[in-house]
Amino acid sequence: MRFSTFDWTLVAVYVLLAFAIGMLARKRITNIADYLVAGRHIRYNLGVASLVATELGLVTMMYFAEQGYRFGFAAFIIGVIWAAAYFMIGQTGFVVERIRQLEIITITEYFQVRYSRGVRVLAASLLTIAGVLSLGVFLKLGAVFIVNFTDIPETSLHLTMTILVVIVVIYTILGGMVSVVLTDYVQFVFLAIGMLMASVFVLHYHGIISIFEKARELYGAGAMNPFTHPEYGWTFIAYWAVFAVSGCVLWQPVAQRILASENPELNRRIFKSTSVMFLGRAFFPILWGIGAALYFGAAGDPTAGMPKFLAEILPIGILGFLAAGMFAALMSTDDSYLIAWSGIIVQDLIAPLRTKEISGTGRVMLTRICVFVIGFLMLIFGIWYELKDSAFRYLLDVTTIYYAGGLPVLVAGLYWKRASLPGAYLAFAFGAFLPLAFVAEDIILQARGISEPGFFNELFSANMRGLMSFVLGFIGMGIGSIITGNSPALAGKQS
Amino acid sequence: MDLWEIVWMVAFGFGTLGFAFIATNVIVKGFAEARSLLHELGGEEEKQEGQP
Numbered sequence: 356m357r358f359s360t361f362d363w364t365l366v367a368v369y370v371l372l373a374f375a376i377g378m379l380a381r382k383r384i385t386n387i388a389d390y391l392v393a394g395r396h397i398r399y400n401l402g403v404a405s406l407v408a409t410e411l412g413l414v415t416m417m418y419f420a421e422q423g424y425r426f427g428f429a430a431f432i433i434g435v436i437w438a439a440a441y442f443m444i445g446q447t448g449f450v451v452e453r454i455r456q457l458e459i460i461t462i463t464e465y466f467q468v469r470y471s472r473g474v475r476v477l478a479a480s481l482l483t484i485a486g487v488l489s490l491g492v493f494l495k496l497g498a499v500f501i502v503n504f505t506d507i508p509e510t511s512l513h514l515t516m517t518i519l520v521v522i523v524v525i526y527t528i529l530g531g532m533v534s535v536v537l538t539d540y541v542q543f544v545f546l547a548i549g550m551l552m553a554s555v556f557v558l559h560y561h562g563i564i565s566i567f568e569k570a571r572e573l574y575g576a577g578a579m580n581p582f583t584h585p586e587y588g589w590t591f592i593a594y595w596a597v598f599a600v601s602g603c604v605l606w607q608p609v610a611q612r613i614l615a616s617e618n619p620e621l622n623r624r625i626f627k628s629t630s631v632m633f634l635g636r637a638f639f640p641i642l643w644g645i646g647a648a649l650y651f652g653a654a655g656d657p658t659a660g661m662p663k664f665l666a667e668i669l670p671i672g673i674l675g676f677l678a679a680g681m682f683a684a685l686m687s688t689d690d691s692y693l694i695a696w697s698g699i700i701v702q703d704l705i706a707p708l709r710t711k712e713i714s715g716t717g718r719v720m721l722t723r724i725c726v727f728v729i730g731f732l733m734l735i736f737g738i739w740y741e742l743k744d745s746a747f748r749y750l751l752d753v754t755t756i757y758y759a760g761g762l763p764v765l766v767a768g769l770y771w772k773r774a775s776l777p778g779a780y781l782a783f784a785f786g787a788f789l790p791l792a793f794v795a796e797d798i799i800l801q802a803r804g805i806s807e808p809g810f811f812n813e814l815f816s817a818n819m820r821g822l823m824s825f826v827l828g829f830i831g832m833g834i835g836s837i838i839t840g841n842s843p844a845l846a847g848k849q850s
Numbered sequence: 851m852d853l854w855e856i857v858w859m860v861a862f863g864f865g866t867l868g869f870a871f872i873a874t875n876v877i878v879k880g881f882a883e884a885r886s887l888l889h890e891l892g893g894e895e896e897k898q899e900g901q902p
Contacts, residue, residue, distance in 0.1 A: 400880035403872065428858045435861060540884050547873035554866070567855050579854035628872050635869030638862050 362675025412688025423644025434637025549680030786828025
């Protein structure tokens with residue numbers, strides 16, 4: 356390892372800067388809207404920086420690199436579809452324009468406005484399950500990167516995870532969304548420059564054209580076509596397309612930025628610009644993963660390969676800059692997710708279930724307590740849980756728990772007058788069934804020390820399971836709404 | 851060189867240039883917006899404190 360004192364100094368400077376911003380922002384927070392959506396003062400450039408920094412986590416780079424390492428350039432399809440989804444939403448204003456006009460703080464709040472308090476609480480519960488289950492993996496992959504990229508011994512993985520959680524929790528509690536958005540900007544600077552520099556070094560090492568030729572030799576001639584690739588294929592492309600649209604409109608950290616922008620039109624501009632950024636978000640780490648596979652061979656560790664490879668080829672100084680960028684990526688995503696899920700728990704679970712109104716100060720305090728509790732849970736889960744498949748697959752499954760019902764409920768609520776309360780309940784129940792059963796079974800099997808795949812693992816392929824979940828979600832909404840129709844109360848809410 | 855190799859080369863080139871272009875713009879102009887955000891939130895706070 357060649358990680359020098361100079362590199363560590365760069366990382367330390369970055370962390371201190373993030374803390375300073377957290378402290379600065381703390382003084383400006385006066386109410387829950389400031390804390391959760393930065394008082395709705397976010398403009399275009401800050402909006403793009405924040406959205407990209409949030410969705411460009413260290414975990415994102417790790418799972419994209421893992422896909423690149425295992426499946427080569429065919430994995431680029433993930434970035435292309437995601438970028439296309441963002442561009443389509445930016446172009447049409449689909450969902451985001453209507454939802455921003457409502458002046459709400461969380462998407463689940465809309466479910467109460469359109470359907471009922473029960474739907475809001477159900478959606479918030481599923482979203483919290485999906486969010487907390489995914490956060491544990493975030494932390495673990497972040498620690499795997501840092502341990503393999505720097506000279507920290509591998510035995511210190513859990514200690515590294517603990518230190519990371521403490522840092523992120525403290526500064527999120529301090530500054531809320533204002534500090535998150537401001538640190539997102541600083542993180543965006545480190546990340547954008549660091550990613551471009553790392554990609555230049557990878558291309559320089561393997562050769563711009565020769566990396567494609569070497570990949571063809573390693574993965575096989577047909578491995579570049581995602582439509583015929585055994586890991587991807589048509590079912591994955593269909594599943595991922597609908598998943599990507601859900602990610603744009605339903606994922607609370609993204610939605611929070613939609614709701615924090617100054618006006619609805621601005622969201623469309625932000626989404627269009629972000630779509631191009633998201634091509635790079637996927638392409639660069641996939642390229643690093645492919646570079647690592649060519650360096651270590653197909654038999655190497657697909658998860659730890661990318662950081663080990665970059666640590667080998669990057670010079671001193673660039674190593675520190677990229678480490679600070681990656682550390683920034685970890686913090687920007689983890690802090691945003693902590694605050695997003697804490698906001699959901701307070702705004703959509705605790706507040707609606709209480710008969711007495713909670714004051715603004717009380718909500719900020721409760722949100723801060725939730726940040727601490729979720730941080731603790733993500734540490735415990737991250738240490739205990741072992742991934743069976745790739746991190747990407749796991750995250751797809753846990754997120755589909757919420758998306759598969761959430762998308763039909765949101766879209767039908769906004770665009771279909773007949774969408775009804777029973778339809779919303781059925782959509783969530785049908786959509787969540789397969790992924791929830793799969794993930795729960797997997798956790799139970801691991802707790803019992805059983806390594807064989809369970810019933811739900813063998814019932815469908817991973818791609819088919821995901822696609823079926825969305826189909827079931829839409830079927831649930833359709834059946835429930837057509838049979839029961841729209842009640843007069845709901846019709847009134849809609850108008 | 852097969853078709854998909856060319857497709858991914860072009861897509862990678864487009865993605866890299868687009869990323870670099872937007873990142874540069876956002877980095878340059880975002881700083882002023884970050885300062886403005888702090889100023890606006892601070893201004894509201896002062897306004898609230900000043901109210902009778």
